[in-house]
Amino acid sequence: MDKITKILTSALVLLLLITIVFPYSLVSAETGVTFTKTTYKTTDLLNLRSADSVSSKKLASIPKNTALTSNYRAGDWYRVTYSGKTGYVLGQYLTKVVSGTTFTKTTYQTTDALSLRQAASTVSARLLTIPVKTSISSSFRDGNWYRVTYNNKTGFVSGSYLKKVTVAPTTAYTTTERLNLRSAPTTSGTLLMTIPSNQVVQSLSISSNWHKVKYGGKTGYVMGTYLKKGTASPAATPAGKADYSGAKMYVLIDSGSTVALRSAASVLSGQTARLGRGTPLVVTNSLHKTRGFVAVQTADGRRGYVEATYLTLFQPSTSNRPLIVLDPGHGGYDPGAVRSGLAERDIVLAVARQVAGLLEGKVDLTLTRYTNDYYPTLGDRSAMSNALSTTRFVSIHINASSAVSASGAESFYYKGSSSIQLAQAIQQRLTSYAGMKNRNVRFANYAVIRNTQAPAVLAELGFLSNSADRAKLASPAYQTRYAQAITDGILATL
């Protein structure tokens, strides 16, 4: 074949191929638009034509009220198939059929990541992906496809991945102290916010001492230990408060000595006054927020900073009564033992507060930490006790073991007969008051009792890793028993 014949042959083959692959007019295929398959109903008797023109061949007559589907139109001509014939009808005689049903607006949660589609079909365009556990609401569905709006886009999702959210009746609780609202029912859950003391929260559900609550527009989890049922205000005792802004504190130092009121939260900053034992001060920021210093205001209006070591929530006596330093273990970023959403840090503070409440008026006392969001180092704890004329130092802890059968209370001392006596007095009462297995009084080389000069004991109330002990440790009634045991143990040895 010569060159021209070759080109002509190729063109002929191409034309044949086009005719086979595209049996319809290429012109309308180029001018029309494809859209989501839609069902229509004919509003009159109308003609099905071979092309998008009134002059094209009439293929059939379609009666009024016939259902037709189309996903392609050229101008006002819709391509439809009727009685096995495919052709075009005029859109002015078609009305869209809305399938699906409207129902009472319902909230669902997605059980998996799922596609939001333009229409109620898996072949329709995907608008976006909705993440798992997203709350979405719908009031219209077409078969198992639910119409929803997410991120400003409205479309359809498959009902197979939706779970109806039932709104449980809520119960009002009041926070007994400042506590953390977390994203998950565990102390390692992301901190969403800190709820102040004495706030009413709505509890949505409870699971092993964690309440799912709504507060300040946020939903999260809080520990039940710091909630009281109802909307009544808890007694406004200093020990019940955890955000100490506005609280009264007192200078705790030996009679005749003074502490500095400083211009900044640093021992290097200038002194504006010297404050004596028992001087009342009003806290002007939350305690422990300023690295070991508390911002305060004196009765005569002077503002400054005092080292936290020398401040107590409990008014000291003028005569020198015994001084007790209570040391709730851990704190802040250090939760101590954690099991089933319970943290040693939180329980030991709750117990220490109760001990303080029981001892108040009988002795002078202070705590190494008053809140759960502050971690004094072991050195800080001993230094605080050593800076004061401390009579007894009691560090409160909770055990944990990988052996879940390990249970019971134990009390440790490092040196001196006074420490041993105190340990025995506390240990004996922990076992009798709270029915703890007796793991005895023992020597231990723990920094906090080794470096403290006063007779010092580290009491382990029980095992958070043991289910029977854990139930007691989480129980407010048993926390009171532990507190009473420690209180009576201290008082018995003074």
Ligand SMILES: [Zn+2]
């Ligand atoms: Zn501990």
